[in-house]
Amino acid sequence: MTTVAPDTDVRRHELAEFLRSRRERITPEQVGLPRGRRRRTPGLRREEVAQLSAVGVTWYTWLEQAREIQVSQQVLDSLARALLLDASERTHLFALAGSPDPTPHAPCPTVTPALRALLDQLGPVPAVVQNSRYDILAYNATYGRLLCDMDRVRPEDRNCMWLAFTNEEWRATVVDRAEVNRVMAAKFRASMAEHLAEPAWKTLLARLEAASPEFREVWARHEVVGQGGRSKYLRNPLVGLLHLEHTNLWLGPAAGSRLITYTPLDPETRERLERLERVASAAPVLAGRS
Template sequence: MTTMATPLTQQAAPGVSAPDIRRHELANFLRSRRERITPEQVGLVRGRRRRTPGLRREEVAQLSAVGVTWYTWLEQARDIQVSPQVLDAVARALLLDRSERSHLFSLAAAIDPAPGTDCPHVTSALRTMLRQLEPIPACVQNSRYDILAHNRTYGRLLCDLEEVAPEDRNVMLLAHTNEQWRASVMDTAEVTRYITAKFRASMAEHLAEPAWKELLGRLEAASEEFRENWARHEVVGAGSRSKVFRNAWVGLLRVEATDLWLGPSSGPRLVSYAPRDDETYERLARLQELVRAAED
């Protein structure tokens, strides 16, 4: 009786090492998992021009808070170093179940820092919560300030997020490079200085991670304002804060920003903007109706 060997247990072809085979198995596994997930499952809008089955590579990179180039190399079976923390983030982005997560770490020859973990962080229940919070704007952000999911009023709070490429849906990038976003903020200079200090504090735990270094490089290349604020070395912690926005569709909005952590304090969080007065609530309700009308 003979048994069929898997690619990982077969003799390597001449010139092909076992690590090469393992990397290709990992690449194929990641691609297959990415292609099975619909944008709606992770809180993204499908759009009319989507040709890729499942998620795009840049969308997985955004959800994982890793660089697009780095994730592309991973799917291309490049010989790159992969930390357990990054594998954990990729597993969560791809909604792997426990068996799939274990398989991922085995292929990467890495030790799972949290074996048996249920991976999804933007669950269907959380997406339902985002929708039910309307007209209160709300979104889910990770520690790198990538916007992982949002409801309709948040999607029109500071700019039209549907017009922004998925890989650019990052609060730091939008606050420094998106003119509509910047025009919606009452005191742009103060706000960008404040969020730069928050970003520096958050980055302290991720200094060596490629995605964080890539984002820092993009910000430094794109914005003199960011470079000046970054050079101040200011840090500030998380906390609620009153804000005033000049919304392009309904006018002034006075809100209280609140973070609800969905895990460890360095992980994803739900950010909501509760109205501070009746006039703001009425304007948010009008914004919600405008978005609904645009969808019809």
């Protein structure tokens, strides 16, 4: 006879593993703590997370040990901030704890006011902040009109994988679409290796497989490609052909969020990006823009 663990037991253990994985990815420097000379633990220590969250060390340790304890919304909110969770990770944290999020649309802590200011100052160079799942967390005016009218995309659909395989405006802009999408899928597979059990990743994968025959075909190849910059051509409907260099600037561990810029590779592209920025800046600022 097979015994199935109660749902609450499974969720407690998933919560423990999730907290541990998020703690281990953050460096002390990211949260303003000294590294010290005798650090053996990858990322933060348990006592450091407890300190940042204003909770007891023993209590937090019990959480990572999957003990049967109650967690308040206030404590979950503090943990989400201390662990620098993005919007999807925060949702996952509250779901595992079986608690409604009191501020489900709170700004992502990865995107600080200083980073939002930097995005704007990079114009006319298109710039965007993404996490490893390709969720679009923030972007400047030029990026908002680079591949599609991002302001008009529903927040839950602001994901580069989803847009690359389902959004016709985005797809029409990419010149070598088949090759670009093949490489994107390979990068997504490489990133997903560390997140196979996480609901947000599995949900996105299921959506893509259900919505796009093209995605199903390239996903079945099991190709893997590491993250890296490359040049690409985009045919923007507002300003014409653009030749750009795609560059990643990591904001933390290589599996975390990154700032991506699209630098012009010739004078014509630079001039066209300047025109695109003027057009985009004249439009009303909607949710999502920096």
